[in-house]
Amino acid sequence: MAIELSPPPEVHELAERTRTFIRDRVLPLEDAHDGDITAAGGDTFRVDLQQAAREAGVFAPHAPVEYGGHGLGMSDRAPVFEEAGYSLFGPTALNIAAPDEGNVHMLAHIANPEQKQQYLAPLARGEVRSAFAMTEPAPGAGSDPSALATRAVRADGGWRINGRKWFITGADGAGFFIIMARTSGEPGQRGGATMFLAPADSAGIRVGRHLDTLDRSMVGGHCEVFFEDLLVSDAAVLGEVDRGFEYAQVRLGPARMTHVMRWLGAARRGHDVAVAHVARREGFGSRLGDLGMVQKMIADNEIDIAATRALLTRACWELDRGEPAADATSIAKTFAAEAIFRIIDRSMQMCGGLGVSGDLPLARLSREVRPFRIYDGPSEVHRWAIAKRAVGAAKRALRDAE
Numbered sequence: 001m002a003i004e005l006s007p008p009p010e011v012h013e014l015a016e017r018t019r020t021f022i023r024d025r026v027l028p029l030e031d032a033h034d035g036d037i038t039a040a041g042g043d044t045f046r047v048d049l050q051q052a053a054r055e056a057g058v059f060a061p062h063a064p065v066e067y068g069g070h071g072l073g074m075s076d077r078a079p080v081f082e083e084a085g086y087s088l089f090g091p092t093a094l095n096i097a098a099p100d101e102g103n104v105h106m107l108a109h110i111a112n113p114e115q116k117q118q119y120l121a122p123l124a125r126g127e128v129r130s131a132f133a134m135t136e137p138a139p140g141a142g143s144d145p146s147a148l149a150t151r152a153v154r155a156d157g158g159w160r161i162n163g164r165k166w167f168i169t170g171a172d173g174a175g176f177f178i179i180m181a182r183t184s185g186e187p188g189q190r191g192g193a194t195m196f197l198a199p200a201d202s203a204g205i206r207v208g209r210h211l212d213t214l215d216r217s218m219v220g221g222h223c224e225v226f227f228e229d230l231l232v233s234d235a236a237v238l239g240e241v242d243r244g245f246e247y248a249q250v251r252l253g254p255a256r257m258t259h260v261m262r263w264l265g266a267a268r269r270g271h272d273v274a275v276a277h278v279a280r281r282e283g284f285g286s287r288l289g290d291l292g293m294v295q296k297m298i299a300d301n302e303i304d305i306a307a308t309r310a311l312l313t314r315a316c317w318e319l320d321r322g323e324p325a326a327d328a329t330s331i332a333k334t335f336a337a338e339a340i341f342r343i344i345d346r347s348m349q350m351c352g353g354l355g356v357s358g359d360l361p362l363a364r365l366s367r368e369v370r371p372f373r374i375y376d377g378p379s380e381v382h383r384w385a386i387a388k389r390a391v392g393a394a395k396r397a398l399r400d401a402e
């Protein structure tokens with residue numbers, strides 16, 4: 001069977017244009033603001049950056065063509081998103097940052113025509129931002145989504161939602177929320193979740209404090225959000241009642257892979273910075289890059305980059321074929337989240353004191369990539385799921401053989 005690894009010419013060209021745009025327009029801004037998007041101006045900054053991306057013809061590579069995007073599938077997104085991720089501000093510039101990118105993907109697949117008009121169209125065009133509200137403080141939903149405690153109960157012509165969420169990326173300043181709430185069953189039971197769409201200025205939605213996480217590159221922070229007698233109509237249900245967990249999978253598999261694409265770009269930047277440094281810096285009668293233990297770090301980075309890309313390619317191929325790709329996305333996400341952190345960590349080590357200083361971007365890259373081992377499924381949860389499927393298949397094989 002033939003294996004085609006080269007992207008189509010138009011995708012290659014878009015990736016090259018993205019690379020130039022990021023290098024010339026975005027990286028200098030990231031460096032000037034130490035990767036802190038709030039310090040750079042938050043939403044005002046985002047709007048200007050996105051206008052520059054439109055003018056450069058690189059805006060919204062993922063969005064459907066009818067909503068002004070380039071309509072790329074998962075495999076074609078990979079090289080473009082990786083180039084965008086080379087700068088911490090790149091994904092925001094192209095409108096492919098989390099959670100908006102994943103929300104565009106999910107709305108394109110699940111929303112009805114009216115919902116697409118009201119929510120997807122302005123989101124794809126960068127006119128508004130969005131938030132995806134799933135995680136709750138203990139004892140609510142976290143790694144275990146079945147603990148979902150936010151409730152939606154029947155009210156006149158619609159639903160009344162009550163609950164508390166946290167770590168909701170982009171909540172401060174979002175135009176609308178996608179809310180995961182329990183419509184049947186009890187916390188701890190599988191199923192019974194529904195997704196609701198609600199404008200952020202609805203009475204009954206209150207954005208609370210920002211959780212002071214390590215990272216600084218996502219507009220709108222990671223916030224607590226309170227739903228207090230939020231009334232929504234039946235038209236606010238995304239898809240069908242009680243199918244929320246199913247729809248979450250439509251979003252999560254691809255969203256995990258687009259995180260990998262973007263953070264792989266960041267890891268590549270860290271590696272490039274370190275290799276350039278050790279090729280120049282002299283010590284012990286040679287360049288640092290000629291010393292064996294430094295070369296080991298360089299080679300290990302190259303191996304981690306190549307392996308991440310290979311696992312990503314496989315997972316995207318399965319997703320583009322319409323497969324659930326549960327194993328492939330779990331494997332790629334787990335490996336990538338850990339490999340990307342290792343790459344940045346080795347890059348800091350190679351640069352000595354400079355590596356942990358503000359003179360190079362490595363320290364800020366390190367703080368940005370660390371949370372990726374936790375969100376979109378902690379590494380332990382993915383390993384547990386991969387192993388459970390493997391053991392389950394082995395048990396079925398044993399039963400069949402009896």
Ligand SMILES: Cc1cc2nc3c(=O)[nH]c(=O)nc-3n(C[C@H](O)[C@H](O)[C@H](O)COP(=O)(O)OP(=O)(O)OC[C@H]3O[C@@H](n4cnc5c(N)ncnc54)[C@H](O)[C@@H]3O)c2cc1C
Binds near residue numbers: 144
């Ligand atoms: C920067 C950031 C952005 C986020 N953005 C969003 C967002 O936009 N929307 C949203 O809804 N949520 C968001 N989250 C929340 C994120 O999805 C959760 O943090 C994640 O699902 C883990 O849940 P938890 O924090 O409750 O950890 P817990 O569920 O309490 O787990 C804690 C730890 O226990 C271990 N563990 C858990 N289960 C298992 C298992 N089965 N086997 C072995 N070990 C296990 C893991 O080491 C895990 O890290 C974000 C989080 C961060 C850090």
